[in-house]
Amino acid sequence: MTVKLAKSEQTLQAIVRTALQLAVVEGLHAVTLGEVAKRMDISKSGVFARVGSLEALQHKVIVEYGRIFADNVFLPALSEPRGLPRLNAIMRLWIGRGTGENAMAGGLHTAAAFDLDHVESALRDLLLESVMNWRAQLKRTIVQCIDEGHLRPDTDPTQLTFEINALMIGFLHDARFVRDPRAHERAAEAYERLITTYRSLSHAV
Numbered sequence: 001m002t003v004k005l006a007k008s009e010q011t012l013q014a015i016v017r018t019a020l021q022l023a024v025v026e027g028l029h030a031v032t033l034g035e036v037a038k039r040m041d042i043s044k045s046g047v048f049a050r051v052g053s054l055e056a057l058q059h060k061v062i063v064e065y066g067r068i069f070a071d072n073v074f075l076p077a078l079s080e081p082r083g084l085p086r087l088n089a090i091m092r093l094w095i096g097r098g099t100g101e102n103a104m105a106g107g108l109h110t111a112a113a114f115d116l117d118h119v120e121s122a123l124r125d126l127l128l129e130s131v132m133n134w135r136a137q138l139k140r141t142i143v144q145c146i147d148e149g150h151l152r153p154d155t156d157p158t159q160l161t162f163e164i165n166a167l168m169i170g171f172l173h174d175a176r177f178v179r180d181p182r183a184h185e186r187a188a189e190a191y192e193r194l195i196t197t198y199r200s201l202s203h204a205v
Helices: 003-026 033-040 044-051 054-077 084-096 108-116 122-147 157-178 183-198
Strands: none
Touching (some): 003 054, 003 108, 033 044, 033 054, 054 084, 054 108, 084 122, 084 157, 084 183, 108 122, 108 157, 122 157, 157 183
16 A cells, blocks of 8 residues: 555544544534534545545444444453353443443444434435344344343343343433433443343342
């Protein structure tokens, strides 16, 4: 790779990082070529030349967010034993990254979903795919909990996945909008209470 190409790639990565930071804090709707250019102190045409369009930039933001989210929530939890220890680790990491002005915060899937829920577009399809991929990983972990005997055999993995997601949406609402300083603590307590209702008798605490 030539020096010129390497510099161009670095600039593109910086553009995506800046756009992702903006999306995490203010929402996907706040990402514009002009605002990204302003924050990077470069021309709008310079941003356009590297990403092509606003939708292309938002596409890159969703893809990069999914990668960072997996790298910081799902993949570290894989070091834990299969079953409930791994699910607990996922939830601890997910709740821990639910707020904060950084690209690893956990709320973009939810916030962007409300931004795009009323439109039919390729961007909505991409976000839906990212969300459903994450739910599939979460559901697979729940199935492993059942297989390991940590959760009751009659546990409905789809239902528990829904309940965990609903819990996290409530957590993100109170942490980011209500700004409840105890939102993390409340979410952790709510998850523990929820999982207790599913825990098998042999693993009850």
